[in-house]
Amino acid sequence: MLSLIPPTALKIVNMLGFHGDRYDGISSLRNVCKSTCNFRSLFASVILLWYYLSLRPTIVYSQEYIYSGVRLAESIIEDVLGPQFTDSWILLYFTGLINKIKGNSELALENFQSSAVKSAHLRECKLLAYYEIGWCHLAQWNWSRASQIYIDLMTEARWSKGFYAYLAAISMGQAAEVK
DSSP: OGGGSOHHHHHHHHHTTOOOOHHHHHHHHHHHHHSOSSHHHHHHHHHHHHIIIIIHHHHOOOHHHHHHHHHHHHHHIIIIITTTOTTOHHHHHHHHHHHHHHTOHHHHHHHHHHHHHHTTTSHHHHHHHHHHHHHHHHHTTOHHHHHHHHHHHHHHOSSOHHHHHHHHHHHHHHHHHHO
């Protein structure tokens, strides 16, 4: 995972004696995923899903590269996590990310809402699902619902309050413009 940090910080980490190669790291995580089902393979699966569905779409500009990551994430869900954790909040969350990247905001919204309900006892995970619910409402131009989600996040979250306020203000501005 060292290879995922910015190049300037990576130089400092390399001077301290830690080295990272992204391709070797990803292939090692894939090999661990394919091993027997234990905590290590489940943890590697979650890291790969995070990489393919959250980090990769953020830093990569090629649509084909993003969609190849989505296909790999789908295979991880089907082969590793799907048979055992069909109804878990984290599987619903990652399935929602897949649907969001594919442009299916309705199905993504359903997945994120189910994930929020299932993770109600895990506060930060529920807020993460709410954040994605807000983005789905923005994608559907449901400005008033998106602004309400971001206002709720602004009051409940411990971090990024300014960002949530910004998103709520944009949504409210658009809702007023539509009326």
